[in-house]
Amino acid sequence: MTDQPPVRTTTPRQARPAGAPADTAVRETKPKDAGVRQVRPKTEGWQQAKDETGRPLLQFASPKRGKPPVHLADLTHDERIAKLKELGLPGFRAKQLEKHYFTHYTSDPAAMTDLPASGREELVAGMLPPLLTEVRRLETDRGDTIKFLWKLHDGALVESVLMRYPGRITLCVSSQAGCGMNCPFCATGQAGLTRNMSAAEIIEQIVRANALIAAGGLGGKKSSDHSLDRVSNIVFMGMGEPLANYARVMQAVRVMVDKDHGLGMSARGITVSTVGLVPAIKKLADEDIPVTFALSLHAPDDGLRDELIPVNSKWKVDEALDAARSYFDKTGRRVSIEYALIKDMNDHAWRADLLADKLNARGRGWVHVNPIPLNPTPGSIWTASEVPVQNEFVRRLNDAGIPTTLRDTRGKEIDGACGQLVATEEDEAAAEATPVG
Numbered sequence: 001m002t003d004q005p006p007v008r009t010t011t012p013r014q015a016r017p018a019g020a021p022a023d024t025a026v027r028e029t030k031p032k033d034a035g036v037r038q039v040r041p042k043t044e045g046w047q048q049a050k051d052e053t054g055r056p057l058l059q060f061a062s063p064k065r066g067k068p069p070v071h072l073a074d075l076t077h078d079e080r081i082a083k084l085k086e087l088g089l090p091g092f093r094a095k096q097l098e099k100h101y102f103t104h105y106t107s108d109p110a111a112m113t114d115l116p117a118s119g120r121e122e123l124v125a126g127m128l129p130p131l132l133t134e135v136r137r138l139e140t141d142r143g144d145t146i147k148f149l150w151k152l153h154d155g156a157l158v159e160s161v162l163m164r165y166p167g168r169i170t171l172c173v174s175s176q177a178g179c180g181m182n183c184p185f186c187a188t189g190q191a192g193l194t195r196n197m198s199a200a201e202i203i204e205q206i207v208r209a210n211a212l213i214a215a216g217g218l219g220g221k222k223s224s225d226h227s228l229d230r231v232s233n234i235v236f237m238g239m240g241e242p243l244a245n246y247a248r249v250m251q252a253v254r255v256m257v258d259k260d261h262g263l264g265m266s267a268r269g270i271t272v273s274t275v276g277l278v279p280a281i282k283k284l285a286d287e288d289i290p291v292t293f294a295l296s297l298h299a300p301d302d303g304l305r306d307e308l309i310p311v312n313s314k315w316k317v318d319e320a321l322d323a324a325r326s327y328f329d330k331t332g333r334r335v336s337i338e339y340a341l342i343k344d345m346n347d348h349a350w351r352a353d354l355l356a357d358k359l360n361a362r363g364r365g366w367v368h369v370n371p372i373p374l375n376p377t378p379g380s381i382w383t384a385s386e387v388p389v390q391n392e393f394v395r396r397l398n399d400a401g402i403p404t405t406l407r408d409t410r411g412k413e414i415d416g417a418c419g420q421l422v423a424t425e426e427d428e429a430a431a432e433a434t435p436v437g
């Protein structure tokens, strides 16, 4: 199937009042490679859920399910003290429990000998209830990449992927069981949203990964690598749309960066990736926690992005880019644009040029682009772009002054790469056989 790239219209330039945002209307010329092959998103082997108007279904609200038990990591330090006092216990127990959990990565009362033996089990059960049961663990890259499948208290399944690189350890965490954003090229979206995860369910993924690393369970560390042996970087690129679960994700981020009562991680090592929920991006910029921000753009033109990222029906490319630019203005943090390169769909040279124009129209030095060759997902008819096409896409952006680096995702062999996280029938069967707790 071929169709023409969209005919681009120009917006008349108007006088701009002082302080108003720059005119970001991009003057469009007839694309040089007009008429090249254009594949459009459509599904094969599975049905994309639709709303009553026939558009791809978007789920923002979490379906009602039993709430996970409240855990220390769901609470602020003061709330932890208040809860202990309700139980008739001194407030300083909070500090002790925090140390066990965030520094020693344990929820085992037997390891907490500084707590009085009498009532210890009950105290720990009340403050550090079990949240994630490990169902399966898959390894690749000689043990440097590990995918975990976790069962939550209500049987919902989520995954996280742990990766050792020279000088850093990255954990890709899930923020929702399933996802309501319904992007047709992403496996997670195909099954819809099961529910939001709690802040503590998000944090527990890190604590469990840290426990495994401390026990020597993550691949081989080179003798020249002097980095700390714990998770240093978090990417919210597992299951879910983090900004659709805003309050819990932010509580989790606060616990991650809290040096006194949490994990003490650096905010810049935490990447929040979103399909582009514009009001939530603005809120995030006002939080005063300079996390790294990533926008999953995947197309610079609304014609294609409307189909590729269904939420584009609410917030268009230009609005999402404006929000990304204001994130940079507020935080000083350079933002990333994610772009899965899909053969003949979004990898055209004219799209690289249009993307560069739209980014440059918003200033210099505020953004970099991370193209990722598409990872295959079940039932998908699309494939990654050809290597010369990928290279050309990257070259055009770099030549236009936009720092661009192709990112190859880890974990493809274990279906642990971006967009591949979904509970399979095999996972469900293994979960069935795993008791919770």
Ligand code: SAH
Pocket: 181, 185, 186, 187, 236, 237, 238, 239, 240, 241, 242, 273, 274, 275, 295, 296, 338, 339, 340, 372, 373, 374, 375, 376, 377, 418, 419, 420
């Ligand atoms: N909901 C968030 C985070 C989850 S996905 C978001 O959309 O940003 C993390 C990244 O992987 C996103 O950029 C997403 O678009 C990308 N992705 C999804 N499916 C993919 C696939 N099949 N191949 C490559 N990247 C994919």
